[in-house]
Amino acid sequence: MLQTGNQKTRLALILDELKTHPSLSLKDIMQLTGTSRDTARRDIVKLAAHNLAERNYGGISRPNTFNKLDQYLDRDDDLLQTKRALAHTASSYLLNDALLFLDISTTVACLPQYLQSKHPGMIVTNSLDIADQALRHSNFQTRILGGTLDAQQRCVQGADSILALHKFRFTTTVLSCAGLTADGVYYAYESDIALKETLRAQSDRLVLLFDHTKVNVSHNFNLLALSDFDYFVTDQPLPDNLATKIAPDKLIYL
Numbered sequence: 317m318l319q320t321g322n323q324k325t326r327l328a329l330i331l332d333e334l335k336t337h338p339s340l341s342l343k344d345i346m347q348l349t350g351t352s353r354d355t356a357r358r359d360i361v362k363l364a365a366h367n368l369a370e371r372n373y374g375g376i377s378r379p380n381t382f383n384k385l386d387q388y389l390d391r392d393d394d395l396l397q398t399k400r401a402l403a404h405t406a407s408s409y410l411l412n413d414a415l416l417f418l419d420i421s422t423t424v425a426c427l428p429q430y431l432q433s434k435h436p437g438m439i440v441t442n443s444l445d446i447a448d449q450a451l452r453h454s455n456f457q458t459r460i461l462g463g464t465l466d467a468q469q470r471c472v473q474g475a476d477s478i479l480a481l482h483k484f485r486f487t488t489t490v491l492s493c494a495g496l497t498a499d500g501v502y503y504a505y506e507s508d509i510a511l512k513e514t515l516r517a518q519s520d521r522l523v524l525l526f527d528h529t530k531v532n533v534s535h536n537f538n539l540l541a542l543s544d545f546d547y548f549v550t551d552q553p554l555p556d557n558l559a560t561k562i563a564p565d566k567l568i569y570l
Contacts, residue, residue, distance in 0.1 A: 326351065326359050330376075331368060339377035339536045341506065374506040375536055398527050398551050399423040401570050404430050406490065406525055406549045409568075413437050413487040416456070417515060418446050420471045421492030423525050429453040440484060442472045442511070466507075473507050481514045489519040491540075493526055495533030498557050500542060502535040512539045521546045528552040 326349045333340060333348055340348070345356040364371040369378065403426035410416060411433040418424050420443040428439065428449040438457040439450045444465075450458040463477035491512070495502040501524065503512065516522065522545045531554060542561050549568045553559070559567070 323359065323362065326355075327363060327368075330359060330363065334369060334376075334378055338534050339372070339375060341375035341536050344375065372504065372536075374504075377535075395527055395529070398570075400426045402525055402527065402549055402551060403427040405568060405570055406523060406547075407431055409523070409547065410488060410490070415440065415484060415487045417441065417481075417484070417486045417489040417519065418443065418450075419489065419491045419511075419515070420446070420469060421525070423492045423527065424490050425449055427490065427525075428456075431456050437487070440486070442477055444470045444472075469505075473511075478510050478514055481511075481518055484518055486515070486519040488521045488523055489515045490523045490525055491515070493524060493530055494535040495530050496524070496526065496542070496558070497532055497534050498542075498561050499534070500538045501540040501545075502533070503537045503539050504535050506537070509537060509539060516540065516544055523547045523549060525549045531555065531558065 329349060330340065330345060342353065342356055342360070345359065346353060349356065349359070360371055360376050363369040363376060369376040399422060402423055407427060407430035410427070410431065412435065414437040416437060416439050418427060418439055418441045425443065425446050428446065431439070431450070431454040433455065436454070436456045438459060439454065440459045440461065441447050441450070442461045444460070447458055447460045450456060461472045461477040461480045463472040463474040466473050493501045494504040524545045524547070528551055545566065547566055547568055548562060551570045553569060554562070554567065
């Protein structure tokens with residue numbers, strides 16, 4: 317492991333690592349270079365300033381690999397028809413659920429408009445937009461977690477929201493992702509770690525809702541295994557390297 321060294325040497329080492337890893341967290345860079353948090357942050361700023369890497373929440377990535385994750389609101393219109401179709405398909409598996417958790421995602425945010433049930437349950441979410449959509453369109457009771465508001469992701473975060481999750485036992489949790497490969501399901505933000513781990517523990521069933529642009533894409537944090545999910549709802553047949561890892565009865569296509 318490099319012990320501090322000069323910045324030119326550290327930056328070369330980081331760039332070399334990015335050739336085989338699409339993204340690196342701040343912790344990854346500290347371990348790679350053997351430097352402090354402050355030094356690693358200065359190296360990140362330097363690389364971003366020269367367009368050698370793209371800075372994101374929690375670390376850096378190869379240029380342009382995080383364009384669709386930087387601003388939640390900018391993603392609202394991406395693949396909108398596909399997202400609506402995915403949500404419509406997934407909704408038929410959720411109408412009889414007593415307690416749903418809907419995680420922050422522009423795809424998952426399309427779900428409430430299709431959640432009209434003869435025996436509606438409750439939707440719990442950490443997303444301001446999903447809560448708004450649920451109040452407007454769904455006849456499910458709606459509850460939003462408490463905690464600190466994050467303006468960029470338009471969601472509730474922090475220890476209070478994690479503690480609140482322990483009060484529930486969800487029939488189904490619906491997640492999206494930043495990417496998935498044969499190695500697992502990836503997320504972009506460090507704040508996702510505790511939330512996703514808690515949801516996995518507090519849910520009877522996990523459903524992953526994603527479009528084809530997420531397939532064979534990795535990001536900062538590999539948080540969940542493919543085996544953690546009960547259903548995968550997507551718009552195109554998965555490539556063999558993924559399809560062979562998932563039981564056919566768990567795959568739901570448009």
